[in-house]
Amino acid sequence: MAGGLVGLYFGAEWLLRGAIGVAQKLAIPTLIVSLVIVGFGTSMPELLVSVRAALTGSSDIAIGNVVGSNTANILLIVGACAMIFPITHWDKGVKRDTYVMIGAAVLLLGLVQFEAIGRIAGLLMVAGLIAYIVYAYVQGKGAVEELADEDVKHETLGTGFMTLLIVGGLATLFIGAELLVRGATNLARDFGVSEAVIGLTVVAVGTSLPELATGIMSALRKHSDIMIGNIVGSNIFNILFILGVTSVIQPISVDPRFGSFDVPVMLGVTIGFAFLLLAHLGVRRLTAGAMLVAYVGYTLALVQV
Template sequence: MLLDIVFVACGLVGLYFGAEWLLRGSVALAWRLAIPTLIVSLVIVGFGTSMPELLVSVRAALSGSSDIALGNVVGSNAANILLIIGVCALISPITHWDKSVRRDVWMMLAASALLLVLVQFSVIGRLAGLGMAVILFAYLAYTYWQGKQRVEELNADLEPDDIKHESLTPGFTALLILGGLATLFIGAELLVRGSTSLARDFGVSEAVIGLTVVAIGTSLPELATGIMSAMKRHSDIMIGNIIGSNIFNILFILGVTAMLQPISVDPRFGSFDVPIMLAVTVAFAALLLGNLGVRRIVAGLMLIVYAGYTVMLVQV
């Protein structure tokens, strides 16, 4: 059991640093290749912070732990909103943001609703996975087409320390990318192996482990990015980080995982976990679409709800 705890701890550390290195290297490469900031924000940052979820879900599905693969995504999306937005808004209340994020909020809602439909079936198959991936790439293409006129404006608004790229040499950039990928793979392997073994030892279902320990662990990059954004009072980066991650988690992570290995669905996901995730997503969307923002009292309530949700998971 002690070895399993060590595996989980080392896996979490590996996922955090692997994602951090990959993200830094990828952004540096994007700037070196003159890829617009818009694409950096939508694709590289969104994909980079979702890499832990991707590797853990794929690794879990291929090893026959579908509950961890699905629970990882569902739990991460709930944690992104209740835990990460809650913590960040306590540091710096979200009161001003780019209202063009409405398009992405609607996409997040649509992806969450689609997941609720998919978990009503016993398996999320390869065709469904392909459909999710196609929807994501169509959304990214549309977003790029719609926002390309704002690239210069976005670049002008970005502060030099938001994306550290100028001091990285080509060799160091390559080292960060390759080292980050390798560390992510090792971290995912250790986290899945340790968490599944602990689940069996304590008699806790793999679904609960996926929804809690694994979900929070793979959300560490979003948490780190969110806290940094909150401290610098960059609400747009904070919101975009979470919305982009939630969209990627469902459409890309589950899409790719299902294409590689169909995901078996425990009935509890359709009756409890995904409906809760969707309700949380709707509430967060209402705060943004209604121009209400997230003040400290709401942030505190989010953290209380997340604590209660975590307790409920063990009892369901």
């Protein structure tokens, strides 16, 4: 299982850097790079783990991975990063994306009440994501977010090397996803813990490693705007893209616990985070500490549900 986590981290890193490098060589607009390639790259661990889990009949891991990742992105990652450098400013486009993030969370809460996410729902979710990207592109012309230096450090290298990074990253991600799903399933079986709890905790945090690494680097460089953009974008991608594509490939059955506890908690956390952004309150260290405590409490509560 540890090998799977390592594979997911490095696979996502190589894929992301290779994709950004190729995009820049081909003169693809930076906005498309930040919206699509960065979002897609950091969400690849969640995608491969969820698809693999769904195909092997572990639907609880598939959906728990996404729900747990979104909750961890806000409470754990934003909380930890804000402890390093308080979040007091962000790009104006985040306001638009915040509303989309809330809408995606509300949509998921509605879908899980049916205790299944089928192919039609998956197609509609992917279509919604495409519409969001197109709208963001139209609205964001001339207001492109600058990519972090770390994301473009291979820019001067050749396209061939970038392509190798992409291929190597994808291969490593596939292997990492396989190891992580197998390890998580065995862990649940050995310790008598439900796959839902494993998916919501260990797997969710593991697949959020790219966001965690990006967030910490952004905080250390005092680029809270980049970190907030990545978290909001990741939470949108996780629901509309990850669950959308997964359910198109393999319809997902949903345990009732997700509709009664886990997704409502995720929605509540999302709305709370959105309020901090929309009200321009930001996330200072006291709030960040409360978020970290809340995440610990949520994790402990999981085993009681």
